Amino acid sequence: MQDNVIEVNHLSKKFGENTILKDINGTVKSGQVICVIGPSGAGKSTFLRCLNLLEKPTSGEVKFDGTDLTHVDGKQLLDLRERMGMVFQSFNLFPNMTVLRNLMLAPIRVKQMSEAEAKKTAIHLLARVGLQDKADAYPSSLSGGQQQRVAIARALAMNPEVMLFDEPTSALDPEMVGEVLEVMKELAKEGMTMVVVTHEMGFAKSVANQVWFMADGYILEKSTPDEMFENPQNDRAKDFIGKIIEAK
């Protein structure tokens, strides 16, 4: 593994006439936690989704472990994707399977893991997110917070090298945000490389190594959490941070 897990060069993305991402550059090093913040419509989610090619970049390169994802065939892309876990705003658990099966599907089908081994891993991971008693429940019977913890466990079941979080707490009731952030903090502590699009400034402050501020399709500022929240350089960032602090 190279030190730079993810390297983005001159990435841009257009939807029709709309340019969503403009000349994005950045690197994520092994073990780093990057939080991406910014006003809505800034292109944060699109940027994150370009990292595992859920969105196909219009131009530029996205390198994962030294391989440019924009120039690999379908098979290679699948291989690379299984090394990146992703957690979505709307959980996206498979409603037609139990929690346990949600965790076991990809290890069995993609990693060719045995049924028994996959089950062992799954139960272990459920314990880690505090939901071992929900193994046989269906997702619809879980609360939002529980569902998101299962979704994190599902991504972890593939033993990924990077975890991508797309506003993981935005769809949650306030009282459930904490339990999900707790799991994410644990992950960060254990050294997982993470890119997190979030509005949780507290989380960004306490966990991130770097905070990237995005607006209008550009990354306008990259700095440490302390600098970003105490003394932002960019005017847009200043304005954004100011509004957030006011709101608190």
Place this chain on the structure above:
Amino acid sequence: MEKKVKAIIQVIIMFVTLLTVGAIASQASAADNSLQKVKQRGELIMVTSPDYPPYEFQVNKGGKSRIVGMDIDVAKKVAKDLGVKLVIKSMNFDSLLVAIQTGKADMAIGGINPTNERRQSVDFSDIYYSGGQSFLINAKDVNKFKSVKNLRGAKIGAQTGTLQYGLAKKRIPGATVKGMDKSTDLVLALKTNKIDALGIEKPSAEAYVKNDPTLKMIPSGYHLNKNDVGAAIAFKKGSNSLVNAVNKSIVQIKKQHLTDKYLASAGKYMKVNTVNTSMFHYWTYFAKGVEYTILISLVATFFGVLIGVILALMRFSKQKLFRGLAISYTEFIRGTPLMVQVMFVYFGIGVVINIPALISGMIAVSLNSGAYVAEIIRGGINSVEKGQTEAAESLGLTKGDMMRYVILPQAFKNIWPALGNEFISLIKESSIVSIIGVTDLIYQLNIVRADTYRGVMPIFVAMVLYFLMTFLLTRLLNYYEGKMKHAG
């Protein structure tokens, strides 16, 4: 612009397919080896429409059904003279001539009048019987319709595609002519005053009058060319050797006045039928019909879903060709009636490969259902949230695994009610296969009606049976729907 090109390509694909199939279907027959073929096979295959007593009808003896009648005796005599076994296939009257043209049978017999129009498409034997034409009327109208002159301006019924139909149109001034497929339906129409009179061959009319006191007969008074009134056996064009051989038997039949004997025995059979017209007496008929209806529906459901899934996946393929094929198929099947498709598979494709009627029916209904199921499934796949695809992709699942484990199970759950609807209509719509002689419930219904001279009761029984089938299926579908709901 691109859309236009696509549409044009689709239309071209469709026409090429049609032309190819059409070309195969219209292949001219080779030299005449008709007699040789029958002798080699050791079987003479005839088609008839056994709902026309006393010419041909079914008799129910000890729960077993047999086709009997004057025509059957004539055919037996012909087969015996040729030294071969007689095989009887039954079918709608409308389909008889098509059946011999497409080689489904060697000859068609069924009180067929060798009119000039028919002679253009098939060959005929000599006339073996001349019965004359007549009209059936309700007994209560005896004073109103004393003779054929009183029928001016009346509503007259006749079997579609028969001589009687053409004659009523041409010779009865001001008459409205109503055509139906089955003489049993026509008699029922007469008895329920939908029509005033029914144009029918004299022996048939006599049979009805004998068995039903509410009916009366009046002579047609037509002056007709002898060729137009007699009954003859129809053969595929160019079957001279077979026609000549059959004519030899007909000469004997006429010389020995065998038809009188045949009619007498037919009359006896008809009495057997009407001794017990209780529906319970005919339960084996209905049971067999239900069995075939269920069989066809099950097979068509299975293959329909299979075809539907494949077509739906083709619609989501990256290959333009697959998408185009799937779209063309669906549009074509949805744009043509099931009845035509059934006839096409049996008669049309039958020119190239001889498929039995039951299999043809199953194929046609499956192909048809597949197109509808495909659209339902496509809707189902579209109804699955995009996030599901993204989650599956982000886990590194292949497209195939994603469909199999994530998308399709959810799609099926969403479309279950619509799919259930399709299965239920399959049970009902499969009844169309009776036109090619598949012994499903509708077919059996018609036979019971022809046998018993009871118009409404058999219809009621069939209605109840269809309802029971769909009702049970609905319960079953609901049960599974509940189960799926439980599973999240």
